[in-house]
Amino acid sequence: MRIPLKRHSVVPLYQQIEAYLRQGILSGSLAANTRLPASRQLARDLGVNRITVENAYAVLETDGLIYSRMGSGTYVLSPDPLLVIPKDQPGATWPLWQQGLELRSSKPRSSVEIKKASRHPELISFASGIGDAHLFPAEDFRKVLQTVMRRDGIAALDYGEPNGHAPLRETITHILASQGLQTRAENVLVTAGSQQALSLVSQLLLKPGDVIMVESPTYSGALELFRALGFKVVAVPVDRQGMQVEALEKLLQQHHPKLIYTIPTFHNPTGTCLSTSRRIELIVLADRYNIPILEDDFVGDLRYEGRSQPALKALDPGGRVIYVSTFSKILMPGLRVGFLVAEGPIYQRLVDFKRVNDLATSTLIQRALEVYVTVGRYQSYLRRSCQTFRKRRDTMLSAMQRYLPAGIDFDPPHGGLFIWLQLLENLSSTKLLSFAWEEGVDFSPGNGFFIDQTGGDHWLRLNFVAQSPDQIEEGIKRLGRALKRLMAAP
Amino acid sequence: MRIPLKRHSVVPLYQQIEAYLRQGILSGSLAANTRLPASRQLARDLGVNRITVENAYAVLETDGLIYSRMGSGTYVLSPDPLLVIPKDQPGATWPLWQQGLELRSSKPRSSVEIKKASRHPELISFASGIGDAHLFPAEDFRKVLQTVMRRDGIAALDYGEPNGHAPLRETITHILASQGLQTRAENVLVTAGSQQALSLVSQLLLKPGDVIMVESPTYSGALELFRALGFKVVAVPVDRQGMQVEALEKLLQQHHPKLIYTIPTFHNPTGTCLSTSRRIELIVLADRYNIPILEDDFVGDLRYEGRSQPALKALDPGGRVIYVSTFSKILMPGLRVGFLVAEGPIYQRLVDFKRVNDLATSTLIQRALEVYVTVGRYQSYLRRSCQTFRKRRDTMLSAMQRYLPAGIDFDPPHGGLFIWLQLLENLSSTKLLSFAWEEGVDFSPGNGFFIDQTGGDHWLRLNFVAQSPDQIEEGIKRLGRALKRLMAAP
Numbered sequence: 001m002r003i004p005l006k007r008h009s010v011v012p013l014y015q016q017i018e019a020y021l022r023q024g025i026l027s028g029s030l031a032a033n034t035r036l037p038a039s040r041q042l043a044r045d046l047g048v049n050r051i052t053v054e055n056a057y058a059v060l061e062t063d064g065l066i067y068s069r070m071g072s073g074t075y076v077l078s079p080d081p082l083l084v085i086p087k088d089q090p091g092a093t094w095p096l097w098q099q100g101l102e103l104r105s106s107k108p109r110s111s112v113e114i115k116k117a118s119r120h121p122e123l124i125s126f127a128s129g130i131g132d133a134h135l136f137p138a139e140d141f142r143k144v145l146q147t148v149m150r151r152d153g154i155a156a157l158d159y160g161e162p163n164g165h166a167p168l169r170e171t172i173t174h175i176l177a178s179q180g181l182q183t184r185a186e187n188v189l190v191t192a193g194s195q196q197a198l199s200l201v202s203q204l205l206l207k208p209g210d211v212i213m214v215e216s217p218t219y220s221g222a223l224e225l226f227r228a229l230g231f232k233v234v235a236v237p238v239d240r241q242g243m244q245v246e247a248l249e250k251l252l253q254q255h256h257p258k259l260i261y262t263i264p265t266f267h268n269p270t271g272t273c274l275s276t277s278r279r280i281e282l283i284v285l286a287d288r289y290n291i292p293i294l295e296d297d298f299v300g301d302l303r304y305e306g307r308s309q310p311a312l313k314a315l316d317p318g319g320r321v322i323y324v325s326t327f328s329k330i331l332m333p334g335l336r337v338g339f340l341v342a343e344g345p346i347y348q349r350l351v352d353f354k355r356v357n358d359l360a361t362s363t364l365i366q367r368a369l370e371v372y373v374t375v376g377r378y379q380s381y382l383r384r385s386c387q388t389f390r391k392r393r394d395t396m397l398s399a400m401q402r403y404l405p406a407g408i409d410f411d412p413p414h415g416g417l418f419i420w421l422q423l424l425e426n427l428s429s430t431k432l433l434s435f436a437w438e439e440g441v442d443f444s445p446g447n448g449f450f451i452d453q454t455g456g457d458h459w460l461r462l463n464f465v466a467q468s469p470d471q472i473e474e475g476i477k478r479l480g481r482a483l484k485r486l487m488a489a490p
Numbered sequence: 491m492r493i494p495l496k497r498h499s500v501v502p503l504y505q506q507i508e509a510y511l512r513q514g515i516l517s518g519s520l521a522a523n524t525r526l527p528a529s530r531q532l533a534r535d536l537g538v539n540r541i542t543v544e545n546a547y548a549v550l551e552t553d554g555l556i557y558s559r560m561g562s563g564t565y566v567l568s569p570d571p572l573l574v575i576p577k578d579q580p581g582a583t584w585p586l587w588q589q590g591l592e593l594r595s596s597k598p599r600s601s602v603e604i605k606k607a608s609r610h611p612e613l614i615s616f617a618s619g620i621g622d623a624h625l626f627p628a629e630d631f632r633k634v635l636q637t638v639m640r641r642d643g644i645a646a647l648d649y650g651e652p653n654g655h656a657p658l659r660e661t662i663t664h665i666l667a668s669q670g671l672q673t674r675a676e677n678v679l680v681t682a683g684s685q686q687a688l689s690l691v692s693q694l695l696l697k698p699g700d701v702i703m704v705e706s707p708t709y710s711g712a713l714e715l716f717r718a719l720g721f722k723v724v725a726v727p728v729d730r731q732g733m734q735v736e737a738l739e740k741l742l743q744q745h746h747p748k749l750i751y752t753i754p755t756f757h758n759p760t761g762t763c764l765s766t767s768r769r770i771e772l773i774v775l776a777d778r779y780n781i782p783i784l785e786d787d788f789v790g791d792l793r794y795e796g797r798s799q800p801a802l803k804a805l806d807p808g809g810r811v812i813y814v815s816t817f818s819k820i821l822m823p824g825l826r827v828g829f830l831v832a833e834g835p836i837y838q839r840l841v842d843f844k845r846v847n848d849l850a851t852s853t854l855i856q857r858a859l860e861v862y863v864t865v866g867r868y869q870s871y872l873r874r875s876c877q878t879f880r881k882r883r884d885t886m887l888s889a890m891q892r893y894l895p896a897g898i899d900f901d902p903p904h905g906g907l908f909i910w911l912q913l914l915e916n917l918s919s920t921k922l923l924s925f926a927w928e929e930g931v932d933f934s935p936g937n938g939f940f941i942d943q944t945g946g947d948h949w950l951r952l953n954f955v956a957q958s959p960d961q962i963e964e965g966i967k968r969l970g971r972a973l974k975r976l977m978a979a980p
Contacts, residue, residue, distance in 0.1 A: 002670035004800035007766075019673075027972035029667040029674060034865050047797035094809045095778045097695075098834040133644045141647070149632035154623045157631070157822035180492035182510075184519065192682060196848040205587075207698050207720065225846040230697065233520040287552045300492070307537035310494035319584045325711070332647035334853040344588040356715040358686040363824040375524050462741055 001045055001459065008077040013048050017056035025065045025079055032078040036066060037378050039074075090393040108168045120440040124475035126151050126462040129221075129268070129417070135388065136332045137372075144372045145364075152367060160363035161403075164190025164339070172339055175378050179301050182321070183341050189350055192361050194298060194326035194338035196354075198222055198261070199229075201322050204353050206231050206258045211286045213257040215243050217449030217456055218297065219268045222261060233451045240411060242274030244268060245281045248403065252289045256311040260286055260293045264312055266416025268449075269449045269461040273309050283315050293321045300325070301382055303415035305344065305388035307389050319344035335365050337472075389465045393419075396464040403480030405487065419462045427486060428458040434490075435482035441475045491527050491535055503538050503619075507546035515555045515569055522568040526556060529564075549839035575683040588945075610930040616952040617932045619711070619758070621907070624958075626822045627871075633977065635854075640830065642857060650844040650853035654680025654829070656674045662829055665868050668761060669791050671801050671813070673831045674943045679840055682851045684788060684816035684828035686752075688712055691784050691812050691830065694720050694843050703747040705733050707946055709758045709786065709940030712751060723941045730901060732764030735771045742779045750776055750783045754802055755790040755907025759939045759951040763799050763904065773805050782836075783811045790815070792904035794880035809834035825855050857892055879907075879955045885962045886954040888899075893970030895977065909952045917952040917976060925972035927980075931965045 003020050005013060024030035035046065046053075054095075057074060060066045063417070068074045148156055163169070169185040174182055175408040191197040206212060208230030213224065216235030226233050234255045237244050242264060250256075264274035274282070286293050295312045313323035319342075326338035342350060396413055396419065408420040423429060429445040436443065444458025468477060493510050495503060514520035526532070529547060533540040547564060550556045558564045577753030638646055653659070659675040666673055683688040688711075696702060698720030714721050724745045727734050734754060741747075752772070754764035764772070776783050785802045803813035804947065809832075816828035832840060886909065887902055899912040913919060919935040926933060936949025957965060 001668070002798040002800045002804065004670075004804045020670075024667045024672045027661045027672065028672070029672040031664040031667070034664060034668045035869055045793075045798040067582045092810065094783070094834040095777065097782055098836055101835045101839055105946055130649075133648060136644050136647055138639065138644045138647055142956065145639065146632065146633050149635065151627065154626050154628045154822075156627055157628055157824040158623060159620075173519045174521040174524060177514045177521070178491070178524045180494075180510075182514045182517065182519040184517070192848040192851070195846070204658055221846065221849070227844055228846045229754065287585060292587055293586070299681055300516055303535075308535040309491040310492045314492065314494045319588050332644075334647040334649055334850075336848065336850065336852045344584040345591045348590055349591055353718055356685070356718045357689045358682040358848075359711070360824075363825045365855070373778070375521055375792050379525055451678065 001042055003046060005046060005048070014052045014055040014059075017046070017048075017053060018059045021060055022063075022065060023399075024075055025060075026083055027106060032076055034076045036074040036076065049271070049345035079096065085432065120437060121438070123440050123442055124471050124473060124478065125442040126464070126467065126479075127444045128463050128466050130463075130466065131385070131417070132466050132468070135385070138332070141332065141368065141372055145368050148364065148367045148371055152155040156364045156367050158363055159360050160366065162360055163351045163369055164188065164361065165363060169339075170364050171370055171373060171375070174375045175373070176325075176341070178375050178379060180308070181314050181341075183313075183323075187341050187343050187347055189340050189342070189347070189354060190217075190361055190366060191338045191340060191354065193336045194324050194340075195221060195225070195297065196358075197324040197338050197340040198294070198296065198297045199225055200258060200353055200357070201324070201342075201351055202226060202231065202259060202261070203229060204346070204349055205292060211255045211257040213255070213260045213291075214451065215267065216261060216451060217269055217446065217459070218261070219263060219298075220352055220444075220448040222296070223449070223451060234449050238267065238270055238272060239360075240272055241278060241371075242272045243278065243282070245274075245278040245285065248282070249289075252285065252291065255292060260291055261296065261314070262293060263296045263298065264353050265297055265309060266302065266413065266418075267443070267458075268296075268298065268416070269418050269446075270420040271411070271413030271416050271418050273306075276309055279309065279312055279315060282321060283317075285314060287320055289315075295323045297323060297325045297431075299416045302386060302389060304386055304393060306414040313341060319346070322346070327373065335369065337361065337365060337369055363377065389417075392467070392469060392472060393464045395440050395469045397464065399473050403477045405483055407481065408483075417463050417465050420466055421460050421462060423458040423460070423483075425458055427483075428457045430457055431489075432482055432486050434462065435485045436479060439478040439485075441478040441482065443479070491532055493536060495536060495538075504542045504545040504549075507536070507538075508542060508549045510549055511546065512553075512555060515550075515566055516573055516765065518568050518569075522566050524566045526564040536953035542713075548941075575974065595976075602970050610927060612970065613927070613930050614956065614957060614961050615932040616954070616969075617740070617934045618891060618956050618957065619907070620953075621875070621879075622956050622958070625875070628822070631822065631858065631862060636858045636859050638854065638861055643967070644880065645710055646854045646857050649850050650856065652850055653841045654678065654851065655853060655856040655860055658856050659829075661863060661865070663861055664865045665863070666831070668865050668869060670798070671804050671831075671936040673803075673813075677833050677837060678824050679830050679832070679837070679844060680851055680856060680976065681828045681830060681844065682848065683826045684786065684830075685711060685715070686848075687814040687828050687830040688784070688786065689715055689902055690840055690843055690847070691814070691832075692716060692721065692749060692751070693719060694836070695782060696754060701745045701747040703738075703741065703745070703781075704752045704941065705752060706753070706941060707759055707936065709753060709788075710934075710938040712786070713939070713941060715852065716751075717847065725941050728760055728762060730762055731768060732762045733766075733879060734777065735768040737777055738772070739779075742775065749976055750781055751786065752783065752802070753786045753788065753796050755799060756792060756903065756908075758906070759908050759934070759949075760790065760910040761901070761903030761906050761908050763796075766799055769799065769802055769805060773807075773810060777807075777810055785811050785813045787813060787815045789906045792874055792876060792879060792907070794876055794883060796904040803831060809836070812836065817863065825859065825959045827851065827855060827859055873959050882957070882959060882962060883909075883954045885959045886966060888954065893967045895970065895973055898973075907953050907955050909954055911950050911952060913948040913973075915975075917949055918947045920947055921979075922972055926969060927974045929968040929972045929975075931972065933969070956972070 005016050027172050039050055041052040043053045066074055066076055169188040172188050173185050191330050209235050211232045213234050215238045236248055313321045323341040407424045433445050444461040446456030447453045450456040529540055529543040533543045556564055556566055659678040662678050663675050664671050701722045701724050703715050703724050705728045726738055802813045813831040833840050897914045923935050934951040936946030937943045940946040
């Protein structure tokens with residue numbers, strides 16, 4: 001045990017030891033039943049006389065903070081609740097460099113905290129970015145973990161290859177091919193969710209102050225990332241055919257972005273798909289202006305109707321598009337396994353950069369996923385998900401027709417997770433949210449999806465896959481009530 | 491299934507579909523037994539006539555690439571090996587931005603590849619930075635995973651809290667307190683290994699071009715990270731009492747670093763401990779010059795003899811030191827769970843930055859660790875590890891006396907994982923490595939631990955904990971042979 005001692009202090013050493021342990025016990029950081037070192041051992045550790053330690057222990061024992069069991073050792077007792085030191089932040093003065101950080105931090109109070117404060121007993125949430133946790137095959141996965149731990153033993157707990165478990169990378173190529181995107185395991189990099197993939201790619205290609213081009217609106221988590229990394233974010237507007245590629249060339253000439261980030265299929269938050277002609281034009285333009293494309297295909301497979309569009313990556317003549325996807329949306333988000341596909345020199349650079357950032361992604365989870373996610377199982381899981389999600393979308397659309405007042409505008413999405421709703425121009429989704437929480441329903445207000453976190457205030461995003469049909473029905477009913485209250489408000 | 495089609499091409503659509511699937515099957519990306527969509531479905535997906543798809547399938551079936559089973563569907567066959575397209579990189583011309591990346595990449599061929607090439611059937615490695623995988627309690631951990639999956643179900647697979655699973659953070663504070671460092675769960679951030687903690691802290695506090703101060707030599711993975719992030723790395727030399735803090739003030743005035751990165755206890759690679767007076771002086775200096783300290787305490791608990799030193803964090807008057815540690819070194823590296831401790835405004839900034847980088851670290855693993863790593867279990871595991879590792883250190887030291895030629899210099903380490911060896915001035919550890927591989931032993935040559943990857947060529951690092959005593963004996967014998975060959979070489 002390492003205890004800081006002031007050897008030239010007027011406070012005797014035994015009192016310093018006693019005070020340090022007392023502080024730990026009363027503040028709760030030294031937990032009840034923690035075994036303290038034998039006095040002989042602690043004396044050796046600290047380079048003090050054994051009597052010094054024994055004196056310190058004796059005082060603590062007299063005060064009922066520790067107890068000795070003959071032949072077994074000395075243990076911490078639960079302190080008398082009256083004595084416990086409150087866990088308040090000590091009245092420390094932070095060093096100057098910390099005060100600077102405080103000023104720069106302009107993060108609003110997180111919506112989680114606010115929601116907790118609103119305290120509706122049974123909030124129905126359409127705010128999430130993921131699927132329905134109740135559909136996740138947790139029990140099957142438990143068995144797979146067992147199989148893997150029994151089969152691989154300690155190998156399952158080793159660092160593994162820096163670009164990902166090879167058989168999992170192979171499986172990923174087979175799944176992608178079964179969905180129409182052909183690639184090779186040597187071009188796949190397994191990441192800690194697709195969020196890490198976005199982080200690695202953008203950091204490798206941009207430095208702070210560089211320009212990144214995104215759709216407006218776009219995935220809020222990407223915007224937060226790009227802001228945190230100090231990039232200048234420039235937006236291309238989105239219409240019903242996705243990114244307005246016609247407007248892109250002028251923006252490229254004007255801003256010289258280092259990267260184009262796009263969600264071409266079932267876009268987050270709007271749900272639109274980039275048309276085929278725009279896909280081709282986007283690749284041509286990026287090539288002409290020598291700009292890499294980062295394609296976020298987070299739910300490209302979740303199509304419920306309409307004609308499919310090839311991934312941008314499938315149109316890539318070679319090394320132009322970096323493709324990012326994930327298992328999180330249809331399987332288990334907590335596994336934190338995503339992947340990217342890239343060719344050319346950037347691939348090895350990404351592998352190296354991933355390695356210096358976190359060495360590797362849990363091999364155990366990778367091995368388990370590899371066993372669990374066969375192509376056949378993925379295909380049938382996807383089929384079932386599409387059926388379930390299509391029904392939920394239809395439930396939500398019909399509930400919207402019944403319960404929402406007139407003047408709401410939206411396009412029914414052909415796939416993905418989200419409905420993107422436009423309120424009347426004079427209505428604010430931020431204000432709607434307070435009413436909604438009171439009624440017991442939650443959604444994502446539009447502002448978070450825009451680069452300056454403004455300009456989207458009459459928009460909102462609803463996740464239609466995360467709740468059961470009954471909950472969807474009830475949630476939209478509540479949203480209708482909230483909207484009527486908002487429209488009636490002064 | 492998404493297949494890119496050129497609708498105005500002279501190539502008929504059925505041939506485009508057929509060619510795309512054929513390419514996938516022959517290149518192996520479309521795996522055998524993958525089910526293809528029903529022709530009606532694929533026709534709908536692609537917006538083509540059903541006959542078009544049927545024609546494509548018919549050609550593929552005639553060529554023995556797919557087969558249909560009545561009522562079940564159409565499946566991919568294993569292609570005739572003679573037809574398989576080699577997996578070579580296509581002769582693509584990379585876009586200009588990729589060529590730029592290629593030029594910037596100066597990474598030497600990885601040592602893993604070289605080692606594979608050396609092909610000794612039973613290489614004994616003293617090169618690793620971790621413990622002995624065979625001591626990892628894989629079977630116990632398997633049972634714990636089961637318990638957690640049964641107990642928590644889908645909750646174990648959710649995103650979890652952005653700063654880490656609360657009970658695990660509580661456990662971490664109890665373990666730290668049992669080792670003499672008192673902190674609170676609200677100041678702990680769980681990360682993907684300590685490597686991610688280093689990455690988050692340094693990125694938050696520095697931008698490319700900023701100066702970071704490190705010990706010379708220091709942990710190679712930190713150097714690689716700082717280089718990859720574009721920081722200017724300035725070194726403070728290390729002697730037998732650790733960082734030469736006396737030299738620090740002048741360097742601080744000269745270089746204005748934004749962060750001091752240090753491994754004060756059982757330093758990597760030298761194994762030294764910073765003396766108490768230097769610890770205090772370091773804190774005072776950092777405070778005077780308003781510079782944060784990043785303390786990497788990767789094996790602070792693994793002490794085999796001598797007096798303990800308090801962690802720098804334990805001497806921190808508040809918010810000066812950011813403390814990083816990990817379970818990887820004594821438990822299971824593949825779990826990828828580390829943590830940091832920080833107070834003040836930087837804590838929330840780090841939580842936010844972690845969230846935008848990868849959302850969260852696998853909750854399943856965090857929950858399992860929380861159940862597995864009780865304070866008592868950690869303490870007894872630590873006790874056993876110290877006993878085992880002390881014996882292995884002694885085995886290595888005595889083998890070195892017997893098998894290594896005279897003129898080798900080193901200090902027997904009092905803890906940690908490494909012995910840092912100095913060869914005679916005219917001998918190169920890089921050259922020694924070739925002989926060592928031929929003899930069947932591996933180590934880490936010194937250059938990788940120095941900021942310019944030079945200046946350490948007569949140093950080498952041996953890990954004394956990762957091999958069994960028999961292997962240590964044999965490995966050092968081989969190293970002795972390699973050294974004699976090197977000394978005899980012209």
